[in-house]
Amino acid sequence: AKAGGRNQVCFFDPSLQAEVNSRTSLLRDLRAAVELDQLRLLYQPVVDRARRVLGVEALVRWQHPERGLVSPAAFIPLAEQSGIILQIGEWVLDTACAQLSAWADDPVRKAWTIAVNVCARQFNEATFVATVEAALARAGANPAHLRLEITESMLQSDLDSTITKMRQLNDRGVRFSLDDFGTGYSSLSYLKLLPLDQFKIDKSFVDDILNNRKDLAVAKTILGLASNLGLGVVAEGVESAAQYELLATYGCEAFQGYLFCKPVPVEALPRQSSI
Ligand code: C2E
Ligand code: CA
Ligand code: CA
Ligand code: CA
Numbered sequence: 001a002k003a004g005g006r007n008q009v010c011f012f013d014p015s016l017q018a019e020v021n022s023r024t025s026l027l028r029d030l031r032a033a034v035e036l037d038q039l040r041l042l043y044q045p046v047v048d049r050a051r052r053v054l055g056v057e058a059l060v061r062w063q064h065p066e067r068g069l070v071s072p073a074a075f076i077p078l079a080e081q082s083g084i085i086l087q088i089g090e091w092v093l094d095t096a097c098a099q100l101s102a103w104a105d106d107p108v109r110k111a112w113t114i115a116v117n118v119c120a121r122q123f124n125e126a127t128f129v130a131t132v133e134a135a136l137a138r139a140g141a142n143p144a145h146l147r148l149e150i151t152e153s154m155l156q157s158d159l160d161s162t163i164t165k166m167r168q169l170n171d172r173g174v175r176f177s178l179d180d181f182g183t184g185y186s187s188l189s190y191l192k193l194l195p196l197d198q199f200k201i202d203k204s205f206v207d208d209i210l211n212n213r214k215d216l217a218v219a220k221t222i223l224g225l226a227s228n229l230g231l232g233v234v235a236e237g238v239e240s241a242a243q244y245e246l247l248a249t250y251g252c253e254a255f256q257g258y259l260f261c262k263p264v265p266v267e268a269l270p271r272q273s274s275i
Helices: 014-033 072-084 083-107 128-139 159-171 213-229 241-251
Strands: 040-050 053-064 068-070 113-117 146-150 175-181 198-201 230-235
Touching: 014 053, 040 083, 053 083, 053 230, 072 083, 083 113, 083 128, 083 146, 113 175, 128 146, 128 159, 159 175, 175 241, 198 213, 213 230
Parallel strands: 053 113, 113 146, 146 175, 175 198, 198 230
Antiparallel strands: 040 053, 053 068
16 A cells, blocks of 8 residues: 555555456456357266266356366356346356257157256346246257256345246246255245255255264255255265265255266266266
8 A cells, every 4th residue: 555645545456456457358258258159068967866867957167268168156256247147048048958959869868857057137037937938949948857046045036026937937847946055045934935846955065064963964954844845855066975875864865966977068978877
């Protein structure tokens, strides 16, 4: 900090300036990313207790010419703030639906669902339902094979319109998972009102589940609640056989994590029905 004129203090923090510059250039590049065809979808299998593949989660990446493969953590928040998430989200839906329809004739993959992450900014658009329906229609994909992953943050604004949108899509066969469950602030009374089909136990509860009794308690509570509400549960971030076995002991029926498969390009997905 450098003292300027009277009552003036001028701060100059080079690292802050660098951050502002890099954000500005990232945002400029992100605006062009969809048109320049720089987005990629990776897919990570979700398996049942017998390691049969139930479906995959679509996870977006940005193939930047200089920065390389950029992870969603590095650009989704910026995309959300700037509104670019709307174009990105539509691209993800279109690509996932096209993939579903390409799998319709595959003896193994025709049974798989694709789960797509949806953020609050997208979901809260008045046109959200129409956007999803249009993506399904363009691709000729079966709505029953599409799953949308929403988060608790979406349940904070207009609950009536959230329920209406979810019902409209659910009536067509689209299913909903509550992602990262337990990390947000959902009111338990809301949960029974929503046409949800599944909870996802966040990786942060799975990481230390073997050593931390509180994490185990949270996981068990989610599994118990799901069972009482008649919902399924997917545990994410399962990296060891011991985590998988422990979760299975407490009734978890679906699993996702590096133990089974990392997120991979479509060509690298398993061809067989169990992994
Ligand atoms: P998420 O929905 O919680 O996705 C799970 C994240 O955990 C993914 O990170 C996945 O690669 C990672 N993961 C899965 N299994 C393991 C494991 O065993 N070990 C470890 N270390 N990590 C594992 P990713 O792909 O970096 O995605 C990060 C987040 O970005 C996602 O978290 C999701 O919130 C968001 N995201 C990804 N794709 C999209 C998208 O298309 N649209 C929106 N709105 N958000 C997206
Ligand atoms: Ca997710
Ligand atoms: Ca998740
Ligand atoms: Ca997570």
